[in-house]
Amino acid sequence: MSILLPTNLQQCPSSSFPSSSPLLSPSPSTVFSVTVPPRRCLRLVTSCVASVQSSVANGSAPASVIVERDQIRLGLPSKGRMAADSLDLLKDCQLFVKQVNPRQYVAQIPQLPNTEVWFQRPKDIVRKLLSGDLDLGVVGLDTLSEYGQENEDLIIVHEALNFGDCHLSIAIPNYGIFENINSLKELAQMPQWSEERPLRVATGFTYLGPKFMKENGIKHVTFSTADGALEAAPAMGIADAILDLVSSGTTLKENNLKEIEGGVVLESQAALVASRRALTERKGALNTVHEILERLEAHLKADGQFTVVANMRGNSAQEVAERVLSQPLLSGLQGPTISPVYCTQDGKVSVDYYAIVICVPKKALYDSVKQLRAVGGSGVLVSPLTYIFDEDTPRWGQLLRNLKQ
Numbered sequence: 001m002s003i004l005l006p007t008n009l010q011q012c013p014s015s016s017f018p019s020s021s022p023l024l025s026p027s028p029s030t031v032f033s034v035t036v037p038p039r040r041c042l043r044l045v046t047s048c049v050a051s052v053q054s055s056v057a058n059g060s061a062p063a064s065v066i067v068e069r070d071q072i073r074l075g076l077p078s079k080g081r082m083a084a085d086s087l088d089l090l091k092d093c094q095l096f097v098k099q100v101n102p103r104q105y106v107a108q109i110p111q112l113p114n115t116e117v118w119f120q121r122p123k124d125i126v127r128k129l130l131s132g133d134l135d136l137g138v139v140g141l142d143t144l145s146e147y148g149q150e151n152e153d154l155i156i157v158h159e160a161l162n163f164g165d166c167h168l169s170i171a172i173p174n175y176g177i178f179e180n181i182n183s184l185k186e187l188a189q190m191p192q193w194s195e196e197r198p199l200r201v202a203t204g205f206t207y208l209g210p211k212f213m214k215e216n217g218i219k220h221v222t223f224s225t226a227d228g229a230l231e232a233a234p235a236m237g238i239a240d241a242i243l244d245l246v247s248s249g250t251t252l253k254e255n256n257l258k259e260i261e262g263g264v265v266l267e268s269q270a271a272l273v274a275s276r277r278a279l280t281e282r283k284g285a286l287n288t289v290h291e292i293l294e295r296l297e298a299h300l301k302a303d304g305q306f307t308v309v310a311n312m313r314g315n316s317a318q319e320v321a322e323r324v325l326s327q328p329l330l331s332g333l334q335g336p337t338i339s340p341v342y343c344t345q346d347g348k349v350s351v352d353y354y355a356i357v358i359c360v361p362k363k364a365l366y367d368s369v370k371q372l373r374a375v376g377g378s379g380v381l382v383s384p385l386t387y388i389f390d391e392d393t394p395r396w397g398q399l400l401r402n403l404k405q
């Protein structure tokens with residue numbers, strides 16, 4: 001998004017982002033100061049913003065009535081980190097997004113004939129959910145919190161899609177006056193910060209940043225924003241600290257920055273989000289979300305598990321079951337499936353072995369195999385699981401309860 005701010009906004013002396021409007025954020029190229037504001041100044045800024053709202057709506061003015069249309073709209077990230085992973089996840093759920101060309105911003109999912117996919121930048125997905133231009137969307141929880149600003153129309157349908165993992169965290173230099181500072185508390189208590197010389201934080205999270213500082217009682221703080229490469233700001237002398245996303249931690253390390261205890265604002269990964277209004281008022285939206293959710297839950301549950309099959313000598317299924325269940329990792333989803341293995345010897349059919357089938361968490365595979373061997377398991381076969389469809393989908397029940405509130 002690029003919005004040119006009128007000069008009167010850029011000249012607001014000590015300013016804050018409007019506390020409740022995701023409709024307008026500053027031009028990405030504009031670096032300016034934001035502080036947890038005195039009341040008078042907030043009013044000043046709000047009036048600056050009001051003067052541009054009439055000309056820049058960003059497609060997200062909350063509509064008062066729901067606009068009729070036949071198709072349910074699902075927003076997916078158009079590019080960046082989340083784009084390919086979103087498509088891959090849907091593919092793993094047998095939902096194939098037919099996008100003829102990456103520059104085409106609308107696509108179909110043949111398995112969901114009443115649904116169309118719209119590719120948008122993550123922050124615009126949130127804005128368009130709020131405006132009613134999208135019904136469902138896949139975004140990071142960080143983007144949802146920053147641009148959704150706790151709006152009650154936004155419902156998280158699935159909060160853990162298993163990609164886009166990162167956290168939003170404060171980082172400070174690991175040298176100079178910060179060398180021995182290791183927690184938010186210590187940072188806040190540094191004698192350097194005062195009303196005249198506040199702690200300067202560079203961030204792209206201009207809603208969550210001031211909110212977090214306020215919640216943590218940090219008064220003397222100002223914020224500046226930039227498009228990216230925020231990790232350079234402390235070394236350039238522009239900021240004392242940064243508030244940015246971290247996943248591997250490499251960027252912080254390479255720029256001599258460190259995270260501090262108590263400095264994590266939120267943990268994030270990709271989530272499926274819906275507009276409450278769409279789910280309650282748009283025909284077909286609830287059915288679509290139910291189907292997507294069932295597929296997601298079945299796939300994501302299976303994704304963390306292996307099927308393990310082993311043979312075990314024994315006198316009866318009961319006796320084998322007791323041996324298997326004596327091991328903590330071998331209880332499977334509901335319990336092990338144990339079936340007789342029929343062998344012929346001298347023309348006679350007998351049962352000397354039993355086959356055990358269990359699901360084990362991927363992380364516990366090797367320990368499970370060791371436990372199986374310890375109780376006499378042999379010929380262990382391991383294969384990936386594709387789907388686990390439970391009797392019901394727990395998040396579906398949660399969603400229905402949430403919609404009734």
Ligand SMILES: Nc1ncnc2c1ncn2[C@@H]1O[C@H](COP(=O)(O)OP(=O)(O)OP(=O)(O)O)[C@@H](O)[C@H]1O
Binds near residue numbers: 121143165166270
């Ligand atoms: N290391 C990371 N850094 C930034 N984002 C990450 C990281 N790991 C996962 N993510 C997720 O990816 C999202 C960022 O994706 P991307 O960079 O494509 O978008 P963006 O920078 O927010 O959008 P735009 O380029 O339109 O401003 C984040 O909101 C977060 O949910």
Ligand SMILES: O=P(O)(O)OC[C@H]1O[C@H](OP(=O)(O)OP(=O)(O)O)[C@H](O)[C@@H]1O
Binds near residue numbers: 227228244245251
């Ligand atoms: O912990 P890491 O794995 O190093 O990842 C964190 C970095 O990745 C993101 O930047 P991005 O690559 O989007 O570049 P940008 O800062 O220019 O937006 C984020 O803003 C951090 O700078």
Ligand SMILES: [Mg+2]
Binds near residue numbers: 080
């Ligand atoms: Mg980016």
